[in-house]
Every structure is written in structure tokens, then in C-alpha cells.
Amino acid sequence: xxxxxxxxxxxxxxxxxxxxxxxxxxxxxxxxxxxxxxxxxxxxxxxxxxxxxxxxxxxxxxxxxxxxxxxxxxxxxxxxxxxxxxxxxxxxxxxxxxxxxxxxxxxxxxxxxxxxxxxxxxxxxxxxxxxxxxxxxxxxxxxxxxxxxxxxxxxxxxxxxxxxxxxxxxxxxxxxxxxxxxxxxxxxxxxxxxxxxxxxxxxxxxxxxxxxxxxxxxxxxxxxxxxxxxxxxxxxxxxxxxxxxxxxxxxxxxxxxxxxxxxxxxxxxxxxxxxxxxxxxxxxxxxxxxxxxxxxxxxxxxxxxxxxxxxxxxxxxxxxxxxxxxxxxxxxxxxxxxxxxxxxxxxxxxxxxxxxxxxxxxxxxxxxxxxxxxxxxxxxxxxxxxxxxxxxxxxxxxxxxxxxxxxxxxxxxxxxxxxxxxxxxxxxxxxxxxxxxxxxxx
Amino acid sequence: xxxxxxxxxxxxxxxxxxxxxxxxxxxxxxxxxxxxxxxxxxxxxxxxxxxxxxxxxxxxxxxxxxxxxxxxxxxxxxxxxxxxxxxxxxxxxxxxxxxxxxxxxxxxxxxxxxxxxxxxxxxxxxxxxxxxxxxxxxxxxxxxxxxxxxxxxxxxx
Numbered sequence: 001x002x003x004x005x006x007x008x009x010x011x012x013x014x015x016x017x018x019x020x021x022x023x024x025x026x027x028x029x030x031x032x033x034x035x036x037x038x039x040x041x042x043x044x045x046x047x048x049x050x051x052x053x054x055x056x057x058x059x060x061x062x063x064x065x066x067x068x069x070x071x072x073x074x075x076x077x078x079x080x081x082x083x084x085x086x087x088x089x090x091x092x093x094x095x096x097x098x099x100x101x102x103x104x105x106x107x108x109x110x111x112x113x114x115x116x117x118x119x120x121x122x123x124x125x126x127x128x129x130x131x132x133x134x135x136x137x138x139x140x141x142x143x144x145x146x147x148x149x150x151x152x153x154x155x156x157x158x159x160x161x162x163x164x165x166x167x168x169x170x171x172x173x174x175x176x177x178x179x180x181x182x183x184x185x186x187x188x189x190x191x192x193x194x195x196x197x198x199x200x201x202x203x204x205x206x207x208x209x210x211x212x213x214x215x216x217x218x219x220x221x222x223x224x225x226x227x228x229x230x231x232x233x234x235x236x237x238x239x240x241x242x243x244x245x246x247x248x249x250x251x252x253x254x255x256x257x258x259x260x261x262x263x264x265x266x267x268x269x270x271x272x273x274x275x276x277x278x279x280x281x282x283x284x285x286x287x288x289x290x291x292x293x294x295x296x297x298x299x300x301x302x303x304x305x306x307x308x309x310x311x312x313x314x315x316x317x318x319x320x321x322x323x324x325x326x327x328x329x330x331x332x333x334x335x336x337x338x339x340x341x342x343x344x345x346x347x348x349x350x351x352x353x354x355x356x357x358x359x360x361x362x363x364x365x366x367x368x369x370x371x372x373x374x375x376x377x378x379x380x381x382x383x384x385x386x387x388x389x390x391x392x393x394x395x396x397x398x399x400x401x402x403x404x405x406x407x408x409x410x411x412x413x414x415x416x417x418x419x420x421x422x423x424x425x426x427x428x429x430x431x432x433x434x435x436x437x438x439x440x441x442x
Numbered sequence: 443x444x445x446x447x448x449x450x451x452x453x454x455x456x457x458x459x460x461x462x463x464x465x466x467x468x469x470x471x472x473x474x475x476x477x478x479x480x481x482x483x484x485x486x487x488x489x490x491x492x493x494x495x496x497x498x499x500x501x502x503x504x505x506x507x508x509x510x511x512x513x514x515x516x517x518x519x520x521x522x523x524x525x526x527x528x529x530x531x532x533x534x535x536x537x538x539x540x541x542x543x544x545x546x547x548x549x550x551x552x553x554x555x556x557x558x559x560x561x562x563x564x565x566x567x568x569x570x571x572x573x574x575x576x577x578x579x580x581x582x583x584x585x586x587x588x589x590x591x592x593x594x595x596x597x598x599x
Contacts, residue, residue: 074463086527086566124474124511125567127580163461168470168509171565185462185469186501187508203463246529246570253571288528288566319570321529335531339565345508 047226234260286316
């Protein structure tokens with residue numbers, strides 16, 4: 001059972017050094033996993049109820065079973081550390097404070113799926129953290145915990161190589177198929193699914209893409225057993241999560257807590273409440289692409305996927321953004337729309353054009369030149385982007401805008417009515433000419 | 443300036459290629475190396491990299507222009523990146539941006555005439571807990587303020 005112990009960001013000084021990591025039981029879980037059959041390892045992960053930490057909360061064990069068995073094809077593991085979702089800054093903590101657990105997680109995951117090469121994709125801005133992780137990888141290679149040395153170290157015929165691929169500033173590369181294109185040296189355009197990565201991923205080979213936190217969590221699961229892990233946190237979404245709390249909060253930062261922790265407990269008890277003792281106007285529970293919650297909706301909200309789904313939002317990456325009563329919601333929505341317009345890769349028309357339109361309309365509203373029809377127009381654009389694009393960026397752009405416009409409609413209306421009188425919403429009638437002045441021009 | 447890697451950098455390119463099954467996959471890391479060596483990715487650099495990796499020029503240009511962190515024009519010695527995304531905006535990151543912009547008379551992606559400073563309004567840098575965030579070249583300055591950034595910028599030479 002969970003007794004408040006941290007499984008990922010453990011309270012051990014200098015854990016990023018390989019010697020310290022080994023002295024604290026490091027790489028012993030990998031040894032244990034290698035003594036099991038690969039399928040047994042996958043089964044433990046399935047039993048644990050681990051769900052992906054990258055945003056979609058897809059069951060990890062199930063994802064692993066999609067990989068074909070046998071060794072007739074090269075298989076790849078792609079570890080997603082792009083972490084470009086605004087409000088999300090948790091993987092960085094793993095790179096900095098516990099890189100060897102990530103490496104050990106890769107060994108175990110790779111063994112379970114019969115993979116011999118892994119690519120860790122890290123956003124280009126993280127120069128410093130790439131260096132930290134690279135040092136850890138080099139140390140592990142030198143001591144035989146990765147690569148050809150593993151055979152001797154673990155007395156087993158399995159080995160895996162780990163490479164870091166550095167991104168170069170593209171939000172879209174956090175999407176799994178886009179990330180694979182990026183690793184292959186192409187523009188980061190998402191691919192049409194199917195074929196799914198497990199059938200044809202990196203260089204057309206079976207590939208699994210997992211988040212950094214997901215992979216790091218595999219280690220404690222194998223250590224304590226899937227069943228014990230499944231008892232931590234909320235039912236249906238077990239374990240501990242790295243919550244990144246930011247915005248108008250007294251103690252922002254990354255906190256490792258069990259899933260299902262009350263949102264109010266995180267904000268008030270753990271993070272010391274809102275700055276200057278203000279009230280809360282809005283909270284985004286899982287990174288900027290998730291629908292927001294109003295300040296009067298956060299009571300009794302539990303932070304796990306199943307609970308959040310019931311109230312129309314998602315856990316996402318666990319990036320909690322808190323906004324106090326003085327926040328200008330129109331300005332924030334405009335900023336979010338600007339972000340998605342900037343980051344849309346431009347492949348699918350609804351997202352490429354729609355994100356631009358949303359930004360344009362919100363700019364108009366924010367500058368006091370909006371009209372009352374604009375709000376319905378915004379919602380209608382959101383509805384037409386959602387579900388009509390190759391990847392989830394379209395949804396990610398539509399959800400927050402629709403969420404803010406519908407939940408804070410009064411604020412938007414106020415922004416409109418401040419400078420502007422009513423404009424007739426029906427454009428067709430306004431353009432129609434009467435019979436008397438109807439002139440046919442040639 | 444002649445565009446060419448020295449022997450040590452060419453050795454590095456070969457090491458990069460070892461990480462991937464195809465030459466094309468080495469493109470992004472080689473572009474990073476090129477940016478570090480030549481300062482920015484000019485059309486000549488793109489051509490050089492294309493020849494080096496046996497790729498069509500258009501392929502290299504396509505990748506270099508897709509990713510925002512490859513500079514398509516020369517930037518300042520100190521590239522000041524101010525985040526104004528949601529968490530940083532809530533903590534007043536945009537006033538830092540406007541302050542720096544006014545201080546040096548720079549708009550987004552512009553460089554001072556002496557080539558010392560360039561300014562960029564960046565999207566989320568993944569350090570929201572330390573908002574507002576300013577990144578200068580590769581170094582993060584978290585929990586910054588107009589005063590602290592002023593002091594920092596003036597200390598640079």
C-alpha cells in the first residue's frame with residue numbers, strides 16, 4: 001500500500017549519479033525482470049493498471065501487447081520527452097533528479113517487447129537536461145548497464161541501445177507519429193493512423209511510443225508487483241502522478257502524489273493556496289489543451305482520468321494551472337489560441353485555418369471590436385475542428401477555447417459590449433439587395 | 443566565410459550517423475551542429491548539409507524551416523527568449539517581454555545593430571513552475587522579474 005512514499009522523485013540526494021542509484025537498489029529491478037519471461041513482465045504492467053502519462057491516459061500494458069512477437073523485424077521504443085504542453089514540466093524533473101530510473105525503465109520495457117533500440121525524444125530547449133541525461137547514459141554504458149555489456153552484467157542474452165534525439169522547437173512533435181517523422185529527419189507532420197505505430201512506426205518497423213514518466217514508472221511496478229501498484233491511488237487510474245502546479249499559486253512546482261488526490265487539497269494544502277489569498281476564477285487541470293474548470297467547480301474534484309472525464313475534462317499531463325479572480329479570461333484564451341495557431345503544423349485544413357480564425361476573432365474581441373455573433377462563431381469553429389484532423393492537435397486547440405467561451409461567456413460578452421453596440425448577426429440579410437436597386441452588372 | 447566543418451566536426455557527424463539506420467535521420471542533429479558552428483542556418487549551410495548527407499536541398503530546407511529553433515537569419519550573441527505562454531503570462535511574463543523590447547528597441551526575432559542582443563517571444567519552455575521564465579542562449583532564468591532581467595542583461599558583455 002502507498003504510505004506517502006515517492007516512487008519517481010525519490011527523496012535521495014544525488015540520485016542522478018549512477019553509484020548513488022545502484023546503492024539504493026538501482027538496476028536490481030531490471031535484473032529481476034530479466035529473470036522473468038517477457039510476457040510475464042507485460043502482464044505485471046497490465047495488472048498494475050498503469051495508464052500513459054503523456055496526456056491520453058491509454059493503458060500501457062495493453063499498448064505493449066499490440067507489438068508483434070518474434071524477432072524477424074527490428075522493433076523500436078520511442079520515449080516521449082518532448083514535453084511541450086504549456087503547463088507541463090514534469091519530465092524535466094526525471095531527467096534532472098532520477099535519470100537512471102528512466103534508463104532502467106527502458107531496459108525493462110524493451111525486454112518485455114523484445115526491442116533492441118530506444119530513442120528518447122527531448123525538446124530542443126532542454127539543452128541542460130539533455131546533457132544530464134546523456135551523462136547518465138554514458139555512465140550506464142561504461143558500467144555495462146546498457147548496450148553489449150548487458151549480456152555479461154545481467155548474465156542474459158538481451159541487450160538494448162539508447163539514443164537521445166534532440167527536437168528543435170515544435171509542439172507537434174509530442175504527437176507520436178509526428179515524433180517518429182522528426183526522428184527520421186523529416187518535417188514533424190503527423191501520420192494517418194492506421195497503420196498504428198505498433199504495425200509500422202519508425203522506419204516502417206513496429207514501434208511503441210511511451211511518455212518518459214510512464215517508462216520511469218515501470219520500475220516501481222516491477223519492483224513491488226503489478227497488483228500492489230494497482231492499489232495505489234484511484235481505481236481505474238492507479239499509481240502516483242507528477243503534478244506540475246503553476247500560475248497564481250504560492251508554492252508552484254512538481255509534486256508526486258497518488259492519483260485521485262483532491263484538486264483543492266493540491267492547491268490549498270500542498271501548494272500553500274492562491275497568491276495574496278485571492279479567490280480562484282479558473283483552473284486548467286491537465287495542461288493548456290484540456291477544458292478548464294470554473295472556480296466554483298473545483299470542490300470535490302479528484303485528480304484522476306476517470307473522475308475528470310465525468311466532469312468534461314481530462315487529466316492530460318497533470319499540469320495544473322491556477323488563475324485567480326483578477327485574471328483576464330479573454331486575454332488568456334487569446335494567448336492559448338495564438339499558441340495553437342503558431343504550433344499547428346499546417347497539414348489539415350480544419351486545424352490550420354480554424355486555429356487562425358479563432359485567434360483572429362479572439363483578437364477582435366480582446367481589442368473591443370468583437371460582435372455578439374463572434375462567440376457562437378468561435379464555438380462553431382471549435383466543433384468543426386474537433387475530430388476532423390489527422391492528430392489530436394485539433395482537439396487540443398478546440399477544447400480550451402470552447403471551454404472558456406462556454407464557461408466564461410459573461411466575460412466575453414462584457415469584453416464585447418464595453419465598446420461595441422449590437423451588430424445584427426445575420427450577414428446574409430445585410431448583403432441582400434432589394435428588388436428596386438437590384439442591378440445586374442456584367 | 444567558407445562553409446565547411448573541420449576534421450573534428452566531421453568526426454562528430456560520423457558519430458551522429460552511427461545512432462541511426464539512415465543518413466536522413468542524422469539531419470536534425472547535424473543541423474544543430476551546423477548552427478553551433480556557423481551561427482545560423484543560411485541557404486549555403488543547408489546546401490552544405492544536403493551534400494554532406496546526400497539529401498536533396500529541398501529536404502534540408504523543409505526541415506530547417508519547419509523547426510523554429512533553427513535560425514534562418516543571424517541572431518545576437520545573446521539570444522534573449524522570453525516566454526509569454528499561459529503560466530508565464532499569469533506571472534507577468536509579457537511585461538518582461540515588452541520591457542526588453544522597449545529597452546533595446548527590438549521586435550520579435552530582431553537583433554540590435556551591434557549584434558549583441560536578439561529578442562524572441564517564445565512558446566512554453568517547459569518550466570512553468572518557475573514562471574516567468576527567460577532563457578538566454580541555453581540557460582534558464584526562472585522566477586525572473588523586470589529588475590532581475592535588467593541586472594542580468596546589463597552584466598553581459
